[in-house]
Amino acid sequence: MANLGIKKTMIFSITHWNFEVMHLKNRFNEMFSLEGRVALVTGAGKGIGQAIAVAMAEAGADIILHTHQTSLDETIRLLEQIGRNYATFTLDLSVPEIIVEAVQRLLLTYQVDILVNNAGVIKRTEARDYHYEDWSQVLNTNLNSLFLLTQSIAQPMLERRCGKIINIASLLSFQGGINVVAYTASKHAVMGLTKSLANEWAYSGIQVNAIAPGYIVTENTRPLRENDQRMLEIESRIPTGRWGKPEDLGGAAVFLASKGSDYVNGHTLVVDGGWMVR
Ligand SMILES: NC(=O)c1ccc[n+]([C@@H]2O[C@H](COP(=O)([O-])OP(=O)(O)OC[C@H]3O[C@@H](n4cnc5c(N)ncnc54)[C@H](O)[C@@H]3O)[C@@H](O)[C@H]2O)c1
DSSP, rough: HHHHHHHHHHHHHHHHHHHHHHHHHHHHHHOOTTTTOOEEEEEETTTHHHHHHHHHHHOOEEEEEEEEEEEOHHHHHHHHHHOEEEEEOOOOOOOGGGHHHHHHHHHHHHOSSEEEEEOOOEEEEEEEGOOOHHHHHHIIIIIIHHHHHHHHHHHHHHHOOOOEEEEEGGGGGSSSSSSBBHHHHHHHHHHHHHHHHHHHGGGGGGEEEEEEESBEEEEGGGGHHHHHHHHHHHHHTTSSSSSSGGGHHHHHHHHSSGGTTTTTOEEEEETTTTTGGG
């Protein structure tokens, strides 16, 4: 009988413990789940945009995949594996004049809860020879269209008093870079814009934050990796001892899109394997 008593107590405490674990698990899910949310990810066909779209889908969101001149086939295949709904949205972000109307059309069909401004372009030339066309293309894509897209997507968010905006900044939001004058100017501006919009919209329940990726293996950094000396110089300066993978950005993006970051405003989260603290 005495043994049975002990067992009963154990069963009770294990059941109680299971209940506590379930309760914590539910609270954890509530904090980080994106279930029931719709995320628009720009430049979702490859690289960082693709990885963020997949991470958000894994966290429960349905995704509007934006692209221009990049196939979405692989991203769609990955989302279908996860089992999320998706829609596609094609728009050339290097032409700011067409952004507002296109976004207004999109908003007739979809409610966007999360916006990830990921699409971006880089042109490498010494500043003294930098062509104005390249300057314009980089600034138009990385900054001017980003602002117009954000302004348009934010209108219904402001009415609903709820929304998450995540801008993809860069280490070149902090540093000067080499031969990338337009890119550096645009990414410094993206970080400034993030703070400015966060400041204006925090009171309306919208969090605007940024992620600054370190050196990530994508098309954007291919020329650096094709130069053996530059590739090794960069790698040896990264405290983790390796270049980043697009998937390394997924956790930060899900966090900034989730309830877990509701009191985080205007922050640029550096995800760089330690580059900036070296
Ligand atoms: N790879 C890195 O190391 C790194 C580091 C810091 C920041 N970033 C930023 O991350 C973002 C994603 O870049 P990535 O590294 O995945 O490179 P990537 O070249 O693989 O992806 C760029 C994406 O932007 C889209 N895009 C380019 N021009 C466009 C246009 N005119 N209209 C619409 N879409 C356009 C492309 O379709 C593509 O999907 C960019 O904003 C980039 O500046 C990358």
